Amino acid sequence: MGKKRKHSETQVEAPVKKDESAPERPKRTLMGWKDKGEVKESDSQGFRNKEKVMITCSRRINYRYRHLMLNMVSLLPHCKKDNKVESRSSNGATLNELIELRSCSSCLFFECRKHQDLYLWMARCPGGPSVKFLVNAVHTMEELKLTGNHLKGSRPILTFSANFEKDAHWKLMKEVITQIFGTPKEYRKSKPYYDHVFVFSIVDDHIWFRNYQITVPHNESDKVARGGLDKMTLVEVGPRFCLNPIKIFGGSFGGPTLYENPFYISPNQIRALEKRQKAGKYAKKVKAKTRRKMHELSNPLEPDEFADMWKD
Amino acid sequence: MAPPGKESSFLEEDLMEDDYIESESESGSEEEERDVKLVEPSKNAIFNRDGLIEKLNDITWPEDVEWVHRLSIDIDQEKEVDVNDDLARELAFYTQALEGTRQAFEKLQSMGLPFLRPSDYYAEMVKTDVHMEKVKGRLLAEKKKIEEAEERKKAREAKRLAKEIQAEKLKERAKQKKQEIEAVKKWRKQRQRNGFPETGKDSELDLAFEDGKAFERSNKKRPGVSPGDRSGGKARQGGGFKGKKGKNREFRNSKFGFGGGKGLKKQNTAETTNDLRGFNQGSAAGNKKRKR
Numbered sequence: 001m002g003k004k005r006k007h008s009e010t011q012v013e014a015p016v017k018k019d020e021s022a023p024e025r026p027k028r029t030l031m032g033w034k035d036k037g038e039v040k041e042s043d044s045q046g047f048r049n050k051e052k053v054m055i056t057c058s059r060r061i062n063y064r065y066r067h068l069m070l071n072m073v074s075l076l077p078h079c080k081k082d083n084k085v086e087s088r089s090s091n092g093a094t095l096n097e098l099i100e101l102r103s104c105s106s107c108l109f110f111e112c113r114k115h116q117d118l119y120l121w122m123a124r125c126p127g128g129p130s131v132k133f134l135v136n137a138v139h140t141m142e143e144l145k146l147t148g149n150h151l152k153g154s155r156p157i158l159t160f161s162a163n164f165e166k167d168a169h170w171k172l173m174k175e176v177i178t179q180i181f182g183t184p185k186e187y188r189k190s191k192p193y194y195d196h197v198f199v200f201s202i203v204d205d206h207i208w209f210r211n212y213q214i215t216v217p218h219n220e221s222d223k224v225a226r227g228g229l230d231k232m233t234l235v236e237v238g239p240r241f242c243l244n245p246i247k248i249f250g251g252s253f254g255g256p257t258l259y260e261n262p263f264y265i266s267p268n269q270i271r272a273l274e275k276r277q278k279a280g281k282y283a284k285k286v287k288a289k290t291r292r293k294m295h296e297l298s299n300p301l302e303p304d305e306f307a308d309m310w311k312d
Numbered sequence: 313m314a315p316p317g318k319e320s321s322f323l324e325e326d327l328m329e330d331d332y333i334e335s336e337s338e339s340g341s342e343e344e345e346r347d348v349k350l351v352e353p354s355k356n357a358i359f360n361r362d363g364l365i366e367k368l369n370d371i372t373w374p375e376d377v378e379w380v381h382r383l384s385i386d387i388d389q390e391k392e393v394d395v396n397d398d399l400a401r402e403l404a405f406y407t408q409a410l411e412g413t414r415q416a417f418e419k420l421q422s423m424g425l426p427f428l429r430p431s432d433y434y435a436e437m438v439k440t441d442v443h444m445e446k447v448k449g450r451l452l453a454e455k456k457k458i459e460e461a462e463e464r465k466k467a468r469e470a471k472r473l474a475k476e477i478q479a480e481k482l483k484e485r486a487k488q489k490k491q492e493i494e495a496v497k498k499w500r501k502q503r504q505r506n507g508f509p510e511t512g513k514d515s516e517l518d519l520a521f522e523d524g525k526a527f528e529r530s531n532k533k534r535p536g537v538s539p540g541d542r543s544g545g546k547a548r549q550g551g552g553f554k555g556k557k558g559k560n561r562e563f564r565n566s567k568f569g570f571g572g573g574k575g576l577k578k579q580n581t582a583e584t585t586n587d588l589r590g591f592n593q594g595s596a597a598g599n600k601k602r603k604r
Contacts, residue, residue: 047377074438129367141439144450151429152436158384159412165386168364175372178384185381193429194383194420199409204395212409216417216428229417234409237438250367258363262353 049184053079054099054125057110058087065118067140069110071239074141075211076181077153077189080104087111092253099125099252106180107252110135117267120243121253122176128252131173133207133243134267141238148213148235150196155183156211157194161201169248169259170202177207196237205263207243212236379419385412 053076057069061084073081080102085095099107106128109121118138123130139146158181164174177200183190199210212234248259373381393404420427439447 047374047381049373049381124371127370129364129371142443144447147447147451149437149439149444152438154429155383157413157416158382159408160384160386161408162386162388168361168368169359172364172368175368178382179371179373182381182383191435192426193433194416194427195429197409197413197416199405199412201389201405201408203393203401203404206395208401208405210405210409212406212413214413229414232410232413232417234406234413248364250363256360256363257358258360258367260357260359262355262357262359 049182049187051078051106051179051182051184052102052104053180054082054102054104054107055079055110056082056085056095056098056107058112059084060087060115061110061112062115062118064138064140065110065112065135067142068118068135068138068239068241069108071141072108074152075156076183078183078187079108085109087113092251092255095123095253096125099123106176108180109253114268119246122173122180123252124176124179125252128250128255129172129176129258130249130252130254131176132246132249134246134264135241135243137240137242139238139240143238146236146238146240148196148237150213150237151191151193153183153189154191154193154195155185155187156181157197158182159197159199161203163202164200169245172248172258173207173245174200197234205244205261207245209239209241209243210236211238211240380423380425383416385415387411387415 055069055073055076057066061069069081073079082098082102085098095107095109105125107121107123107125109123111119111121113119118135120133120135121130122133158178160174160177164170181198195214197212197214199208199212201208201210213236214232214234216229216232244264245259245261246264247257247261250256250258387408389404389408393401395401417427437444
């Protein structure tokens with residue numbers, strides 16, 4: 001009960017903040033309510049991205065999904081990895097507390113259910129929205145087919161397909177993704193060069209993620225040879241995954257549902273359906289047999305006039 | 313904001329989701345697992361556009377933030393990509409990435425920021441050296457495999473070609489021989505027509521050419537010679553001075569060989585297989601008995 005109250009508190013907090021920030025949005029920074037005075041006197045020069053992402057996962061996670069999580073940790077220098085969280089008892093409030101404890105502003109939570117389904121939560125922490133995805137088609141960076149490599153901690157270039165602008169929920173997801181996956185400029189653990197690019201593309205209502213290394217033939221430090229940009233090639237580094245959005249919530253890890261994917265079926269449902277189909281096989285056979293029998297009984301064969309022709 | 317959605321916590325949400333699914337259970341499609349989705353959108357799905365936009369405005373960065381902070385680029389996909397066509401899909405992602413990188417680099421270049429890593433800049437990489445070694449090993453192994461296959465293919469091709477060439481050569485030779493024989497015949501006729509006196513020597517020579525077959529080795533097997541016989545049946549005829557050795561010995565020598573390698577001696581030919589003299593007919597009957 002106590003947890004619930006806390007939860008509703010954060011709920012109350014969110015709209016208040018919104019009211020403050022809505023009229024003068026351009027002046028806001030990421031942490032607008034914290035250093036408001038500073039922001040007001042300075043314009044974009046003073047903008048400082050202080051994004052911190054907490055990455056964690058539920059207990060009893062699969063090794064494959066754990067590796068995916070670790071890959072994300074190595075890709076995002078501005079993240080803090082936390083201990084596994086108990087999935088069942090983890091409700092929004094505890095996770096929010098944890099994020100606050102680690103002084104992070106957003107969270108990637110890998111939730112594994114039944115050792116096979118991976119859900120990814122992307123949440124902005126204090127007042128967030130949070131998005132829940134189903135993850136499929138996972139390929140980790142350890143796979144030997146992905147031959148690229150890049151600096152650890154270099155800032156990624158984020159590319160989005162144009163259909164992220166199509167609807168409000170995609171826009172929101174895009175914003176959340178840019179804030180979580182973009183490494184803050186001049187972040188202390190980041191490196192000053194750009195040698196990899198993230199792809200977020202919506203195909204078939206799923207968000208596909210790819211990570212490529214950029215290789216450009218060049219001789220000096222940052223002078224690209226003439227036409228060097230044309231000769232640029234990309235090598236995939238990994239990981240790969242595909243996100244199927246399920247829901248968007250107003251708060252972080254909870255709150256009012258803002259969006260629900262109308263096409264989504266949970267994997268449990270799919271498995272149940274498959275099982276039912278498989279189970280139906282025998283029943284169908286039996287049914288067919290009885291039906292045949294009924295049919296034969298109802299229309300008996302005519303007596304064959306030639307039956308004893310050869311019996312002389 | 314007053315969203316139609318209920319106040320739901322982390323756990324409640326799942327329960328809700330499950331029974332909402334329960335009602336939809338019959339309409340599930342049976343594609344492969346990762347592409348399964350509802351055929352038609354469920355009606356009671358929540359879509360609170362105002363709430364979404366409000367939230368979006370709430371979290372976005374100020375609009376005048378420089379692009380360097382964001383580093384994001386939108387790329388227009390020209391055409392719809394078929395999800396199930398892996399190659400097309402990956403190509404679309406690749407082109408998106410490539411286009412995006414190009415634009416980003418142009419922007420960075422115009423800003424005068426360094427963006428390429430200098431060749432003497434060493435730092436920790438995402439993948440460890442050990443891992444990259446593995447990747448390299450795999451690539452090399454793959455390359456080797458391909459090369460080997462290529463070599464095998466080439467050898468096969470060469471063998472085939474050599475065979476063809478050999479056949480060609482044989483044909484050529486036969487043709488030449490025929491021509492030569494023809495020429496000689498002609499010459500002989502001409503000579504006869506011209507009325508040259510035929511000396512004994514000449515006639516002997518002519519006899520040798522008589523029907524042109526002297527040049528060809530006869531392919532016909534000599535009747536009594538077994539296939540492996542190296543003496544060409546001569547051992548059988550026997551030298552006159554070895555009168556002591558009986559017929560038997562000679563026959564055996566010709567049959568089983570006398571000196572020399574075993575070579576093709578022990579191979580069956582059509583003749584030997586059809587020759588059933590060596591078998592005892594009685595024993596076949598015995599076999600039958602045994603079968604019973």
